[in-house]
Amino acid sequence: MEFDYDLFVLGGGSGGVRAARLTALDGHKVALAEESRMGGTCVIRGCVPKKLMVFASEMPWTVDLARNYGWDAEPGRFDWDAFRDRMHSELDRLENAYETNAEKAGVEIFKQRARLTDAHTVELADGTTKTAKHILIAVGGHPVRPDMENADLGIVSNDVFHLETLPKKLLIVGGGYIGCEFAGVFNGMGVETSMFIRKAQILRGFDDEARGHVADCMQQRGITIHTGCAPTAIEERDGGIWVKGSNGHEEVFDALLWATGRKPNTKGLGLEEIGVELNRQGAICVDEYGQTAVPSIFALGDVIGKVELTPVAIREAVAFHKTVFKGEKTAMDYDLIPSATFTQPEMATCGMTEEEAEEKEPTDVYATAFRPMRQAFAGDEERVLFKMLVSKESGKVTGATIIGPGAAEMMQFVAVAMKMGATKEDFDRTCAIHPSMAEEMVTLKEPVRSLS
Template sequence: MEFDYDLFVIGGGSGGVRAARLTAMDGNRVALAESSRMGGTCVIRGCVPKKLMVFASEYPEAIHLGRDYGWDASVGTFDWKTFRTRLHSELDRLEEVYRENLEKAGVEIFDHRAVLKDPHTVELADGTTKTAKHILVATGGRPNLPDIKNADLGVVSDDLFHLDAIPKKMLIVGGGYIGCEFAGVFNGLGAEVSMFIRGAQILRGFDEEARGHVGDCMVRRGITIHTGCAPVEIEKRGDRIWVKGSNGHADEFDCLLWAVGRSPNTGEMGLEEAGVELDRKGTICVDEYGQTSVPSIFALGDVIGKMELTPVAIREAIAFHKTVFQGEKTQMDYDFIPTAIFTQPEMGTVGLTEEEAEAQESTLVYATAFRPMQQAFAGGEERVLFKMLVSKETDKVLGVHIVGPQSGEMIQYVGILLKMGATKADFDRTCAVHPTMAEELVTLKEPVRTLA
């Protein structure tokens, strides 16, 4: 059978774009359909605009610190509309770069929603159909809204970059990385921020000690965290939103942000009708090569529910391209993937948590918390945390967790070392860079505890 394309990609996020570009650059006929903006969640409504907002929110603290260092400086008013205009200009620029790179590679772009009709056919929103030898689903995810009356009075993370003004008083429901990152952002931009979280601590799934350290710092910075609490009643009261929590606390807010998880964009796409297996959450089931239950259909990124991170989707795209179009069967390696949570303070993490290490083998825990030089000089009390988990038997480093300024930058390089199988002895025989915070990684001498 003669197909219109060798590959048809549904979804113009980082993973789909990378797969399309690489495949087209090999001389294959490739098309890509995107119903929204090119660049997907990360570029348009996720990592990039969020990180720019993090930068914006950190300037007040930097200005206060500068004053302690002798600078004649003061914190003025934040002009949200000026920032927002520049933010959207930057997103427009990045979207155009994505589009231009696809076109240069020879990818045909359809600015339409696409759904599956059969294992080799997609139908575009304008009614036209296209056939392809292989179809790749990379449609990403979307924020969840809870099933509670008046939930629509709140907003989700996608909406935050379009607000008319910074809210004076804000409630964030959810203690995952999205909720915690935006709590820091809006706190830094001058909002009074409260959080409702179901658990006893923020950042479920991360190292207990590290996430506890972040939570304590957030509270000291003025964020109110109600643990074991979920909204039970929501009402519109004039221009404000009244929310009552399951712990009995009730208050009015200018903005209610739902940060209660994300779901894969797999609904009404014709996936099951085409024979693609989904799990109960709507996640696409794939094998170790990203292949679905239909041999001609593959999937990657947030829709397969592995690790929902942009760099992971890009690496999955590279593995897909090698496997399907270069004849080199390549599995995605999910071990020792470093990541940063852009809370304030920031957290970088790679490898096992203490809890995971303890369940796996006998482990030595090295940890230290101290006031960094820059803050200590100005009388600051906030401490940074460095933590390393080491196999007692092999001396291999199993995990590293850092909480403090620029921890995301540090953890990138630590990730390389752990991927190479570095031991504690390798860290110990490396000379320190002084004076830096990062030198603690090579000066941790005695374990603080041993996990049996």
């Protein structure tokens, strides 16, 4: 059978575009459909604008620091309109780059929604159909609101970047990394920020000691965290949004941000009708090579619900390209993936948490918390945290956590060492850079506790 394309990609995010470009550059005929904006969640409504907002929100802290170093500095007034407009100009530039680079590689782009009608056929929103030997689904996910009355009074993360004005008082519901990151952002921009979280602590799934450290720092910076609390009632009241929590707390806010999770964008794609299996969360089930139950259809990125990080989607795309178009069967390596949470303070991790290590093998825990030189001189009481988990049997570093300024920048290179199988002895025999925060990773001497 002759097909219109060798590959048809659904989704113009980082993973989909990478797979499309690599395949087109190899001389194959490739098409891509994107119903929204090229660049996907990360570029348009996620990592990039979020990080720009983090930078903006940290400026008052920088000004305070400068003043304590002798500079005559005042923060002044934050101009949300000016920042927002410049941010969107940058997003427009990045979107254009994504589109231009894909087209230069030879990818034909359809700016409309697509769905599958069989194992090799894609139907576009305008009713036209295209056939492809291989189909790749990389449509990502979306934030969700809870199923409760008046939930639509609240916004979700996608809406944050388009706010007409900053609220004076904000409630964030949800204590995951998205909720905690935006709590730091809005607090830094001068918004009175509160959080409702159902559990006893923020950042479920991360190292318990690290979670507690970040929570303490957030509260010291002025964020109010109501733990063990979920909204039970929401109403428009007194010119704002009245929210009652399960702990009995009631308050009126100018805005409510739902940070209660994300779901894959699999609805309405015709997947189950043609035999593609979905799990209970609606994510596409794939094997180690990204292949679905329908041999010609593959999937990657947030839509498969494995590790929802942009660099992971890009690596999954490379593995897909090698497997399908290079004849080199390549499975994505999900071991020791570093990640950063751009809370304030910033947290970066790689490998196991202490709780995971305790379940797996005897482990020595090395940790230290201290005031770094830069902040200590300025009278800032906030402490950074460095933590390392070491296998007693092999001596290998199996987990690392850094909390503090530049945590992500430091962890990137710690992760390289860990991926190479570095032992604690390797770190010990590496000379420190002094004075720096990062030197703590090579000067941790005695374990603070052992897990048996």
